[in-house]
Amino acid sequence: xxxxxxxxxxxxxxxxxxxxxxxxxxxxxxxxxxxxxxxxxxxxxxxxxxxxxxxxxxxxxxxxxxxxxxxxxxxxxxxxxxxxxxxxxxxxxxxxxxxxxxxxxxxxxxxxxxxxxxxxxxxxxxxxxxxxxxxxxxxxxxxxxxxxxxxxxxxxxxxxxxxxxxxxxxxxxxxxxxxxxxxxxxxxxxxxxxxxxxxxxxxxxxxxxxxxxxxxxxxxxxxxxxxxxxxxxxxxxxxxxxxxxxxxxxxxxxxxxxxxxxxxxxxxxxxxxxxxxxxxxxxxxxxxxxxxxxxxxxxxxxxxxxxxxxxxxxxxxxxxxxxxxxxxxxxxxxxxxxxxxxxxxxxxxxxxxxxxxxxxxxxxxxxxxxxxxxxxxxxxxxxxxxxxxxxxxxxxxxxxxxxxxxxxxxxxxxxxxxxxxxxxxxxxxxxxxxxxxxxxxxxxxxxxxxxxxxxxxxxxxxxxxxxxxxxxxxxxxxxxxxxxxxxxxxxxxxxxxxxxxx
Amino acid sequence: xxxxxxxxxxxxxxxxxxxxxxxxxxxxxxxxxxxxxxxxxxxxxxxxxxxxxxxxxxxxxxxxxxxxxxxxxxxxxxxxxxxxxxxxxxxxxxxxxxxxxxxxxxxxxxxxxxxxxxxxxxxxxxxxxxxxxxxxxxxxxxxxxxxxxxxxxxxxxxxxxxxxxxxxx
Numbered sequence: 001x002x003x004x005x006x007x008x009x010x011x012x013x014x015x016x017x018x019x020x021x022x023x024x025x026x027x028x029x030x031x032x033x034x035x036x037x038x039x040x041x042x043x044x045x046x047x048x049x050x051x052x053x054x055x056x057x058x059x060x061x062x063x064x065x066x067x068x069x070x071x072x073x074x075x076x077x078x079x080x081x082x083x084x085x086x087x088x089x090x091x092x093x094x095x096x097x098x099x100x101x102x103x104x105x106x107x108x109x110x111x112x113x114x115x116x117x118x119x120x121x122x123x124x125x126x127x128x129x130x131x132x133x134x135x136x137x138x139x140x141x142x143x144x145x146x147x148x149x150x151x152x153x154x155x156x157x158x159x160x161x162x163x164x165x166x167x168x169x170x171x172x173x174x175x176x177x178x179x180x181x182x183x184x185x186x187x188x189x190x191x192x193x194x195x196x197x198x199x200x201x202x203x204x205x206x207x208x209x210x211x212x213x214x215x216x217x218x219x220x221x222x223x224x225x226x227x228x229x230x231x232x233x234x235x236x237x238x239x240x241x242x243x244x245x246x247x248x249x250x251x252x253x254x255x256x257x258x259x260x261x262x263x264x265x266x267x268x269x270x271x272x273x274x275x276x277x278x279x280x281x282x283x284x285x286x287x288x289x290x291x292x293x294x295x296x297x298x299x300x301x302x303x304x305x306x307x308x309x310x311x312x313x314x315x316x317x318x319x320x321x322x323x324x325x326x327x328x329x330x331x332x333x334x335x336x337x338x339x340x341x342x343x344x345x346x347x348x349x350x351x352x353x354x355x356x357x358x359x360x361x362x363x364x365x366x367x368x369x370x371x372x373x374x375x376x377x378x379x380x381x382x383x384x385x386x387x388x389x390x391x392x393x394x395x396x397x398x399x400x401x402x403x404x405x406x407x408x409x410x411x412x413x414x415x416x417x418x419x420x421x422x423x424x425x426x427x428x429x430x431x432x433x434x435x436x437x438x439x440x441x442x443x444x445x446x447x448x449x450x451x452x453x454x455x456x457x458x459x460x461x462x463x464x465x466x467x468x469x470x471x472x473x474x475x476x477x478x479x480x481x482x483x484x485x486x487x488x489x490x491x492x493x494x495x496x497x498x499x500x501x502x
Numbered sequence: 503x504x505x506x507x508x509x510x511x512x513x514x515x516x517x518x519x520x521x522x523x524x525x526x527x528x529x530x531x532x533x534x535x536x537x538x539x540x541x542x543x544x545x546x547x548x549x550x551x552x553x554x555x556x557x558x559x560x561x562x563x564x565x566x567x568x569x570x571x572x573x574x575x576x577x578x579x580x581x582x583x584x585x586x587x588x589x590x591x592x593x594x595x596x597x598x599x600x601x602x603x604x605x606x607x608x609x610x611x612x613x614x615x616x617x618x619x620x621x622x623x624x625x626x627x628x629x630x631x632x633x634x635x636x637x638x639x640x641x642x643x644x645x646x647x648x649x650x651x652x653x654x655x656x657x658x659x660x661x662x663x664x665x666x667x668x669x670x671x
Contacts, residue, residue, distance in 0.1 A: 163561070165557050165560045165561045165564070166557070166561055168553060168557045169520070169524075169553070169554055169557035169558055169561065171553075172550045172551070172553035172554045172557065173550075173554055175546070175550040176527060176531075176547060176550045176551055176554065179546060179547045179550070183543040185543065186543050188534065188535070188543040189534075190531075190534050190543060190544070190547060191527075191530055191531075191547070214594070218587050218590060218591065221584070221586050221587050221590060221621075222584065222587070224586065224621065385622060386621070387618060387621035387622030387623065387624075388618055388621075388622055388632060388636075390590075390617070390621060391613070391614055391617035391618050391621065392614075392636060394590075394594055394613075394617070395610055395613060395614060395636075395640065396640070398594075398597065398598070398601070398610075399606075399640065399644055399650065399652065402601075402650075402652065402653070403644070403650040403651075403652075406651050408598075408601065408602050408653070411598050411601065412598060415594060415595060415598055419591060422587070423516065426510065426582050426583075427510060427512075427513050427516050427517075437550075441546075441550075444546065445546040448541075448545070448546055449541040449545070449546070452540045452541045452545075453541045457539060457540050457541060459540065
């Protein structure tokens with residue numbers, strides 16, 4: 001116990017490690033906030049910088065960036081309606097409407113505090129229940145991963161718009177984009193049209209910057225004549241009564257966040273969307289309707305996505321399986337530094353585990369510090385006239401797309417998806433499900449094939465086994481229920497049939 | 503009963519394009535490995551594009567039932583694709599082409615000056631100064647702090663950096 005505490009405090013006592021964690025968190029908040037710059041990108045660039053560093057120093061910096069970045073994505077989601085990271089997609093749904101009403105400061109303050117609450121819940125669960133949760137995750141069958149993917153896409157498809165059909169279309173479109181290139185299992189060409197450059201597929205970050213950066217900037221051009229909305233950011237420290245009121249909900253969604261984050265392959269993005277859905281269902285009488293600036297809709301995903309950080313560490317450290325793209329990059333960093341994340345890490349190198357837990361805790365405290373300060377500086381970007389802001393967003397999108405692979409082709413993909421996204425938005429198609437489809441495509445494809453191969457290509461066997469496993473059954477039922485409850489057609493059809501027979 | 507929104511101009515055409523695109527992708531997905539096996543490389547793409555075909559059919563049918571668009575082409579050019587949007591799309595595509603040949607610094611500067619002048623309309627001098635300021639900050643953050651490599655083009659950036667570096671030695 002003392003030994004664990006000793007390791008836990010390593011980064012708290014050393015001024016150097018503490019400063020690096022602070023720097024990382026600070027950078028993370030701003031990197032996460034700048035559209036086009038992702039935490040994944042920052043961490044991957046940093047791997048090459050910190051390659052020769054001492055492992056503790058490198059980890060402090062990167063943990064800070066991770067923690068700060070997951071939080072930072074919420075800022076642009078609230079102020080600009082551009083999620084800085086996929087995990088902030090759900091934050092924009094109610095955060096931006098709040099900002100439009102002049103409550104940006106309150107929104108940022110609340111989301112900061114609840115992010116930190118979520119972060120702590122995640123860390124506590126990581127510290128206490130890591131072995132238990134990892135055992136649970138081990139029981140997941142390929143078909144369960146597949147259904148989790150379906151669930152995630154359906155959730156974002158149904159909740160981000162009012163049109164489930166178009167949401168489903170967008171999700172499927174995203175999944176298809178994700179399959180472009182050489183098949184990872186058989187190296188067969190898919191949708192490459194004989195072009196060798198397409199073998200590696202379309203870069204998801206380019207798609208994301210296009211759909212969220214460029215298409216949003218183009219859509220904003222419609223509102224040029226309207227005076228730029230001054231986002232009043234007067235009150236940042238949230239009201240104590242608000243914190244008390246929403247603490248139970250944020251603890252609930254933090255729990256969702258940890259569990260979803262701990263499932264291999266799912267991270268903050270799905271956690272946040274599920275949390276948003278949860279908040280929508282448990283809040284009977286919101287003061288403000290969801291989608292129009294409900295505080296519940298803001299804090300639920302924010303608490304969940306930061307809780308998912310702690311959760312994502314569980315499979316990463318104990319199983320060596322990444323929870324999402326960022327943890328995948330992180331995993332690479334750990335390998336480079338000669339650590340072997342996996343079932344043996346906890347027994348062979350407990351110091352590493354407790355050091356990471358302590359580090360995450362420290363970074364989470366810094367999120368609170370940097371989250372509640374410096375917002376005035378950040379909000380200057382928003383007060384900047386649209387005529388300057390839009391060219392800047394477009395330029396940053398181009399820089400961001402180029403920076404992924406130093407490839408001009410990625411810029412063209414980014415611009416192409418920007419224009420497609422613009423028209424999709426004009427005709428009520430949601431772009432959120434596309435991104436989720438792209439991110440989850442490979443996971444779903446591989447797990448579908450693993451699942452069906454293990455059933456010897458027999459669809460009836462697949463369903464029999466699916467229904468006989470409690471876990472799969474629960475997942476399957478949730479998919480069916482969500483589909484039915486979210487389809488207005490269903491109720492309408494029922495009503496129509498009813499009227500005709502009468 | 504939810505209010506039925508009148509169609510936007512071009513919505514039906516877009517619906518048809520989406521359906522045609524989905525059918526094309528479905529055919530392409532089928533070409534990968536046909537219906538040979540449930541675990542074939544083409545199975546997942548067939549499923550995804552199949553969902554696209556079905557979903558786009560449903561939404562097209564729903565669209566056809568909705569009241570027709572008002573105004574036609576004129577409204578399309580004012581509400582869906584106003585000149586300001588198409589001009590910006592053109593500017594950014596030209597920027598993309600220029601980036602490859604002229605390099606980041608020159609093309610980004612021109613892009614910022616032209617687009618800020620076009621959108622902000624507060625005088626050319628102001629646009630140029632604003633663009634220079636913005637580009638300097640972006641260059642420092644991305645090129646120098648994050649070491650993002652940007653297309654060099656016709657300005658011998660590395661030589662200049664090396665020369666500046668040598669001044670401090």
